[in-house]
Amino acid sequence: xxxxxxxxxxxxVLATAYLSPEREFSVTxxxxxxxxxxxxxxxxxxxxxxxxxxxxxxxGNQRLVRRPPASRIVTPLTDLMAATFGPLPVLTEELRGxxxxxxxxxxxxxxxxxxxxxxxxxxxxxxxxxxHPSLDRLDDVAERAAARLNRAxxxxxxxPDHWADxxxxxxxxxxxxxxxxxxxxxTTDEDKP
Numbered sequence: 001x002x003x004x005x006x007x008x009x010x011x012x013v014l015a016t017a018y019l020s021p022e023r024e025f026s027v028t029x030x031x032x033x034x035x036x037x038x039x040x041x042x043x044x045x046x047x048x049x050x051x052x053x054x055x056x057x058x059x060g061n062q063r064l065v066r067r068p069p070a071s072r073i074v075t076p077l078t079d080l081m082a083a084t085f086g087p088l089p090v091l092t093e094e095l096r097g098x099x100x101x102x103x104x105x106x107x108x109x110x111x112x113x114x115x116x117x118x119x120x121x122x123x124x125x126x127x128x129x130x131x132h133p134s135l136d137r138l139d140d141v142a143e144r145a146a147a148r149l150n151r152a153x154x155x156x157x158x159x160p161d162h163w164a165d166x167x168x169x170x171x172x173x174x175x176x177x178x179x180x181x182x183x184x185x186x187t188t189d190e191d192k193p
Contacts (some may be wrong), residue, residue, distance in 0.1 A: 008085075009036040010044045015085035017054055017067045018078045019148065020093055024057075024064040033089065033185060053077070082149050087125045088114070090148050091184050094141045100133035102160055104184035107176045115180035124152035127184070128176060130163045 012034035017025060025033075031041035045065055048054040055068040068074055082090070087110055095104050106114070108126035113119060125145070129138060138155045145153040158173070166173035 007040075007044065009034050009040050010048070011081070011085040012036070012088065013041060013044050013048065013065075014053065014077070015081040016089040017065060018074070018081045019086050019089050021067045021078075024066045027063050027065065030065060033092065079150075083121070083151075086149050087145075087153075088182060088184065090145050091125070091127060091141075091153070092186070094145045094148075095129070095184055096186050098133050098137055098141065100131045101129055101186060102131035103163075104129050104186060105176075106182040106184060107179060111180045111182045114182045117180065122151075124154055125149065127153060127155045128163075128181075129155055129157045130160055131157075132159065133157065 013030050016030060016033050017023075027042050027045055028038060030045065031038045034041055045054060045056070045063070049056050049065070052068065053073070054065050056063055056065045058064070067078070087106060091104065091106065095101055105111075105128045106125060107128055108124075109119065109122035110125045113122060127142075135157065138157060142153045142155045162170075163173065
């Protein structure tokens with residue numbers, strides 16, 4: 001997708017806004033979710049608002065950004081964002097607030113592409129949840145995320161102790177730790193003091 005977009009920041013900003021059309025995001029929150037500087041994010045937001053691909057409004061000293069109403073461009077762009085940059089914002093939204101989730105990571109082919117490794121588009125998204133959540137709740141998250149992304153979402157769960165100090169025979173944890181990982185941010189600007 002980067003050959004069609006100016007930058008990965010632009011893709012992450014668009015995916016975040018387009019895949020949560022009912023929400024408004026501050027530019028600060030978009031920067032945190034995109035893993036980018038506030039300046040770079042603000043510049044991309046400016047370009048996208050000017051192009052009509054994002055809508056914005058002021059609330060006090062905050063600039064709030066959202067997806068514009070559905071249109072001939074917005075609807076197909078939403079599908080494209082779901083297929084490319086979508087897993088991170090969708091999983092962030094779905095996992096945020098799930099009791100017992102201490103940490104969440106995307107691993108496998110999607111994380112490898114996100115880290116810049118070449119290859120074809122991933123068919124599924126592999127997620128590792130660390131903590132003590134309800135497994136039924138994780139199944140629900142996987143089902144909702146798969147429906148939103150139109151691809152399989154596989155969630156694997158480990159306890160914090162197992163992740164920190166896996167048994168010697170556990171080749172899964174060793175292999176995952178040696179490959180690219182994408183951290184799923186579980187806190188929002190509102191969660192911070």
